[in-house]
Amino acid sequence: MSRDILLQASDVSKSFGAVRVLHEVSFDVYRGEVLGILGPNGAGKTTLFNMISGDIKPSGGDIRLGGVALSAEPPFKRCRMGIGRTYQIPRPYSGMTTFENLLVAAAFGGGRTERESYAFCAQVLTDCELADKANTPSGSLTLLDRKRLELARALASDPRLLLLDEIAGGLTDEESRALVALVRRIRDRGVTIVWIEHVLHALMAVADRLMVLNFGEKIAEGLPQDVISNPEVKRVYMGVEA
Ligand SMILES: Nc1ncnc2c1ncn2[C@@H]1O[C@H](COP(=O)(O)OP(=O)(O)OP(=O)(O)O)[C@@H](O)[C@H]1O
Ligand SMILES: [Mg+2]
Numbered sequence: 001m002s003r004d005i006l007l008q009a010s011d012v013s014k015s016f017g018a019v020r021v022l023h024e025v026s027f028d029v030y031r032g033e034v035l036g037i038l039g040p041n042g043a044g045k046t047t048l049f050n051m052i053s054g055d056i057k058p059s060g061g062d063i064r065l066g067g068v069a070l071s072a073e074p075p076f077k078r079c080r081m082g083i084g085r086t087y088q089i090p091r092p093y094s095g096m097t098t099f100e101n102l103l104v105a106a107a108f109g110g111g112r113t114e115r116e117s118y119a120f121c122a123q124v125l126t127d128c129e130l131a132d133k134a135n136t137p138s139g140s141l142t143l144l145d146r147k148r149l150e151l152a153r154a155l156a157s158d159p160r161l162l163l164l165d166e167i168a169g170g171l172t173d174e175e176s177r178a179l180v181a182l183v184r185r186i187r188d189r190g191v192t193i194v195w196i197e198h199v200l201h202a203l204m205a206v207a208d209r210l211m212v213l214n215f216g217e218k219i220a221e222g223l224p225q226d227v228i229s230n231p232e233v234k235r236v237y238m239g240v241e242a
Contacts, residue, residue: 004031006192007052007161012061014047014216021047022216024061029161029194034187036207036224037196038237043213045196046088049163052194053085054078065161079108084159086150088166094139098130098149101138102156109157121156127182128152143170151182161192168199180205204228212237 007029014022022044029035039045050056052063054075063070065081073081092101102121106112112120125131128148133141138149147167154162164183168176176199183206187193197203203210203224210227212220214236220227227233 005029006031006066007194008062008064008067009048009052010062010064012048012051012063013059014044014051014056015059020216022051022058022213025213025216025218026061027211027218027221029192030208031192032187032190033208034183034193034195034206036203036210037194037213038198038200038203038210038227038233039196039213040237042215044216045213046165048213049085049165049194049196052078052163053083076108079157079159080110082158082160083163084109084154084157084161085163086147086154086165086167090143090146090150092138092141092146092149092153094137096138097135098138098141098145098152099125099134101149101153105153105156106158109159111158120158124152124155127185128155129178144175147171155186159191161194162186164193164195164197166196166198168197168202171199176202177205200228 005028010026011024012022013024037045051058054073070078093104099121102124103117106117106121125134128151130148130152133145141149151167168179171179180202183193195203207224209222210224211218212227212233220230220233
């Protein structure tokens with residue numbers, strides 16, 4: 001059975017000067033799935049997201065959303081095309097309140113009247129458990145709430161592809177269960193998700209497939225159980241001798 005591909009990366013490479021960070025990485029993201037990305041620090045995971053969102057340009061290769069090549073599109077255009085992302089280091093507009101941050105993101109995403117945006121952002125705030133912080137300046141939120149705001153901002157742009165970069169780190173077990181439940185609800189609404197995460201149990205709880213990067217190369221991809229029992233993955237990622 002052929003599956004419907006939303007994002008297609010073909011031979012994507014990136015070098016910074018002489019330093020090769022990603023080497024000919026190819027993968028597909030199927031519509032409606034949660035794809036988890038694992039890999040040691042420095043493997044090139046965030047760099048991959050930066051090239052999908054358009055923050056940096058690949059040195060080689062091709063990335064397509066719904067069959068449309070992204071290379072010529074600037075970040076705001078990719079946002080409008082339906083790519084939403086979080087940043088590993090939260091970057092809210094710190095002078096604005098939580099709610100104002102969402103309104104800006106919603107305006108970037110486009111497609112809604114101002115009145116619709118208000119209602120939509122209020123719903124996103126509730127979903128992300130930030131309703132009681134709506135009027136708090138985002139600069140004074142705790143780290144956990146800034147992470148929630150990252151996710152909320154990405155959702156407010158109404159993505160069809162959501163890229164999550166390490167949003168579970170530092171959470172308690174209960175908080176991380178709530179986050180997993182939220183990610184499931186987002187997926188169930190039809191959003192396709194790619195989630196980079198070191199917190200393996202969170203990823204295992206929701207990912208349909210996993211992909212593992214190491215030193216800028218894809219070393220495994222497939223069903224979560226198969227991937228984590230792959231000897232090379234155990235060796236490089238979990239520090240276990242094969
Ligand atoms: N703008 C840049 N200039 C030079 N080197 C960079 C740049 N961005 C990333 N790198 C390097 O590329 C490599 C991959 O970085 P990247 O942030 O993609 O890793 P990562 O897999 O996300 O790691 P982590 O799990 O720590 O977040 C690292 O060695 C990093 O130092
Ligand atoms: Mg990273």
